[in-house]
Amino acid sequence: MxxxxxxxxxxxxxxxxxxxxxxxxxxxxxxxxxxxxxxxxxxxxxxxxxxTHLELLSAIARRGFADLGDRAVAAIGDGTASPRAQLATLGRVYLEFALGNPGMYELMFRHDLLESGHLGLRDTSLPLFGVLVELVGRARPDADARTVAGALWANLHGVAQLWGWGSLQLATGADDFGPLLRTVLDAHLGPAAAR
Incomplete structure (x- = not known):
């Protein structure tokens, strides 16, 4: 040794x-x-x-969550923008991270592969979801913010996967995910005020 x-x-x-x-x-x-x-x-x-191998994978995934969290905090800034604007920024950061770091992104959200219960992944993955819930709650005070945030996250995750595979570009003819992101936000938050 x-x-x-x-x-x-x-x-x-x-x-x-x-x-x-x-x-x-x-x-x-x-x-x-x-x-x-x-x-x-x-x-x-x-x-x-x-x-265990799972413990090492979890430690690697925690680095990814820290990176994504740092990017999100930096992008949202001082939080003075409207909740919807902050959600749009957070969605863009999430999609850019997913598409720019596909291997890490895949690992981070494979809680079936990770020791998520006792190795601190809850402490690294859930705070970002908490930000999403808080912003959705401010944007949609009429709704169950946790449920809407979960659906919004699932929708963003689907956009990331399908865009990464080239499927959405083929299906929609889009060359930028921006219009899809706006549509996702409209679907979960209601239509934006006049632009």
């Missing part, structure tokens, strides 16, 4: 390697053996910090 396999920064290095791997090759490439190989350690070394 070398110092590179037991040093205090090995945990972070394994996550860094996993983030790079998922970014370059997608979620399917995230095996313990490949992450260890690229980190330059034995295939058993990751188990010192991540007893």
């Amino acid at each position: 070398t110092s590179s396999e037991t040093g205090p920064d090995l945990r972070s290095r394994l996550i860094d390697v996993g983030v790079d791997l998922v970014t370059r090759e997608g979620a399917h490439a995230l095996t313990l053996r490949e992450i260890a190989r690229r980190a330059g350690v034995s295939h058993g070394a990751p188990r010192r910090y991540f007893p």
